[in-house]
Amino acid sequence: MSEHKLDDTKLKKLEDYIDGLEDKEGALINVLHEAQDLFGYLPEELQLFISRKLGLTAAKVFGVATFYSFFTMEPRGKHVISVCMGTACFVKGAEKVLNEFKAQLNIKDNNTSEDGLFTIDTLRCVGACGLAPVVTVDGKVYGRVKVEDVEGIIKEFM
Structure with missing residues (x-):
C-alpha cells in the first residue's frame, strides 16, 4: 500500500459531509464523488477512510471506485482532456487528434503532463457523433476537432 499523507483539512470536510448524511x-x-472533488482522486488510504466511516468493506468501496470510469485512483491534472474514440470519432481522425495532444503536452505513458496541468484520457462515446471527432476539456465540448485545432484548445486552459 502506498503511503500518501491525506490533507487533514480536506479529510475533515469529507468527514463532516459523511456525518451529515441521513442514509449512509x-x-x-455520492461520498466517492465528494471525496474525488476534494482530493482530485481516490488513493487507497482515502478509500479505507471512507469504508470505515460508512461501515462498508474496503473491497466494496474499491469495487465501486474501480467499476465507474469517472473515478480515478491516480492524481489527475488540473484540466482533463477527453478524446472520444467511439466509431464515428475514430473514423474521422480522433486518434491523430489524441496523438497531437500528447505530443504538444509531452505526455508519454501516465497520461498526465509533468507540470500536472493536463491529464488526457479517452472516452467510448460522447453521444455527439454528428460533431465527430469530439474532444472535451473539463466538460466543455469541442466538435469537429482537427489536429491544427489542438494548440488553440490547449492555450485556452494555460
Missing part, C-alpha cells in the same frame, strides 16, 4: 448505506457513490 446508499451514499457510497
Whole structure:
C-alpha cells in the first residue's frame, strides 16, 4: 500500500459531509464523488477512510471506485482532456487528434503532463457523433476537432 499523507483539512470536510448524511448505506457513490472533488482522486488510504466511516468493506468501496470510469485512483491534472474514440470519432481522425495532444503536452505513458496541468484520457462515446471527432476539456465540448485545432484548445486552459 502506498503511503500518501491525506490533507487533514480536506479529510475533515469529507468527514463532516459523511456525518451529515441521513442514509449512509446508499451514499457510497455520492461520498466517492465528494471525496474525488476534494482530493482530485481516490488513493487507497482515502478509500479505507471512507469504508470505515460508512461501515462498508474496503473491497466494496474499491469495487465501486474501480467499476465507474469517472473515478480515478491516480492524481489527475488540473484540466482533463477527453478524446472520444467511439466509431464515428475514430473514423474521422480522433486518434491523430489524441496523438497531437500528447505530443504538444509531452505526455508519454501516465497520461498526465509533468507540470500536472493536463491529464488526457479517452472516452467510448460522447453521444455527439454528428460533431465527430469530439474532444472535451473539463466538460466543455469541442466538435469537429482537427489536429491544427489542438494548440488553440490547449492555450485556452494555460
